[in-house]
Amino acid sequence: MRTPRSEDCEHALSSLRFFGLPAARQIESWRRAHNSFPIPKFFRDNDVEVSAADYFFGVACVFTTYKGVIYDEISSENYELMEDFTHRLGWMMHAGRAIEWSAEAALSDVAWERLRADAVKLAELLGSSIPVDTPTFDVSALIDPDEFITSDDARKLLG
Amino acid sequence: MSPASGRFTQHDTFSGFDTRPLSLHKYLYTDSDPSNKTDPSGHMSLGDVSAAQNIQGILNVVSRGEKVLNFYSKVNSAIDLVLGIRQLITMFDGDLTASIPRKFPPRVDFSDAASKFVSGAGKAFRIGSTDWLAGYGADYLLGKQFSAYVLYLPVLVPQFPSLLNTGMKINGKPVKAGLGAPGGKIGSLGGVGVVMGHERMLFRMDVGLTPAGHITGRGNEITTFDEPPFSFHVYNWRGGSR
Numbered sequence: 506m507r508t509p510r511s512e513d514c515e516h517a518l519s520s521l522r523f524f525g526l527p528a529a530r531q532i533e534s535w536r537r538a539h540n541s542f543p544i545p546k547f548f549r550d551n552d553v554e555v556s557a558a559d560y561f562f563g564v565a566c567v568f569t570t571y572k573g574v575i576y577d578e579i580s581s582e583n584y585e586l587m588e589d590f591t592h593r594l595g596w597m598m599h600a601g602r603a604i605e606w607s608a609e610a611a612l613s614d615v616a617w618e619r620l621r622a623d624a625v626k627l628a629e630l631l632g633s634s635i636p637v638d639t640p641t642f643d644v645s646a647l648i649d650p651d652e653f654i655t656s657d658d659a660r661k662l663l664g
Numbered sequence: 665m666s667p668a669s670g671r672f673t674q675h676d677t678f679s680g681f682d683t684r685p686l687s688l689h690k691y692l693y694t695d696s697d698p699s700n701k702t703d704p705s706g707h708m709s710l711g712d713v714s715a716a717q718n719i720q721g722i723l724n725v726v727s728r729g730e731k732v733l734n735f736y737s738k739v740n741s742a743i744d745l746v747l748g749i750r751q752l753i754t755m756f757d758g759d760l761t762a763s764i765p766r767k768f769p770p771r772v773d774f775s776d777a778a779s780k781f782v783s784g785a786g787k788a789f790r791i792g793s794t795d796w797l798a799g800y801g802a803d804y805l806l807g808k809q810f811s812a813y814v815l816y817l818p819v820l821v822p823q824f825p826s827l828l829n830t831g832m833k834i835n836g837k838p839v840k841a842g843l844g845a846p847g848g849k850i851g852s853l854g855g856v857g858v859v860m861g862h863e864r865m866l867f868r869m870d871v872g873l874t875p876a877g878h879i880t881g882r883g884n885e886i887t888t889f890d891e892p893p894f895s896f897h898v899y900n901w902r903g904g905s906r
Binding site: 513547562566569570571572573574576577595596598599600601645646647648649652653654655657658659660662663 | 803824846847849863870871875883884897904905
């Protein structure tokens with residue numbers, strides 16, 4: 506039943522490294538994914554702008570799904586930095602608006618800059634440098650999007 | 665509770681937390697070889713509390729979830745909530761008021777939720793326990809300590825995920841209350857997890873059936889099953905997302 510540790514670890518580290526990439530490479534990753542894989546809909550809209558938000562949010566979901574492997578691997582002195590990064594990312598996910606996950610936000614938003622800085626620092630501590638090749642994520646294959654989206658039933662009953 | 669007003673009139677002592685789970689222990693013993701369940705690796709000499717005891721403690725956490733869902737089923741108004749929060753405080757020492765929505769959703773029928781949570785939890789336990797025991801054993805051998813149980817409370821309004829101390833203990837380990845869900849998701853009615861190295865949600869019950877088109881087994885999910893009108897998600901030892 507369990508995915509091999511090394512594979513889970515690679516998903517966790519590659520999604521962490523993604524958030525440390527310069528904005529231009531994050532956008533390049535989205536463009537490639539947009540042309541290669543179906544991107545789950547996390548935001549309820551259909552234009553291209555939201556597609557970038559869906560992809561970036563999806564990579565955040567990949568990290569959230571597999572982050573436990575990093576918690577298992579890190580030393581106690583790096584634990585706080587991991588907490589800082591996951592808290593910052595979790596808070597951005599909680600805010601949950603497409604505009605804050607857009608390509609424009611990745612390029613210019615200070616929240617993305619801070620997230621980037623935390624991701625770079627954490628990746629370096631984990632001995633995982635920013636990759637030369639821009640990674641592309643097939644989000645649907647790596648996570649269950651329903652874990653992060655309020656179901657229609659729940660929306661009807663609770664919304 | 666007064667039948668006439670439908671409101672709480674006095675505190676409920678909520679005694680007898682641990683009576684119900686005993687009836688569920690058959691799931692641990694009747695369908696399996698106890699030696700394999702308790703020591704899948706052949707290396708588990710776990711000191712003060714065994715892996716099997718700690719995993720079995722999950723069923724004790726279920727009874728707290730049952731009480732919480734029974735509490736929600738009695739709530740019909742904001743006044744009930746204020747009175748009822750006092751009852752919750754008798755269950756948990758921590759501050760749980762943030763978990764209670766100001767306006768109770770009128771269309772949710774919680775009358776079956778508590779019993780479905782108990783029956784579904786037994787099924788989830790049967791599905792997941794072999795993987796959980798194996799994961800526990802592997803992590804124990806790596807030096808990780810089992811540090812807490814987690815009871816996930818209903819997420820009916822968007823809340824940032826957090827863990828609170830409850831003041832309760834099972835097998836000498838604290839029980840923490842899990843609030844909120846990632847990404848502002850709502851619809852979870854309860855779940856159970858553990859903290860060993862990091863937080864691991866092991867199963868969860870949601871409002872509504874498994875969404876159409878759901879593909880089972882992605883991420884850390886083992887499977888899903890429905891207990892209409894609710895659905896359960898069972899995760900491997902890595903744990904569900906929070």
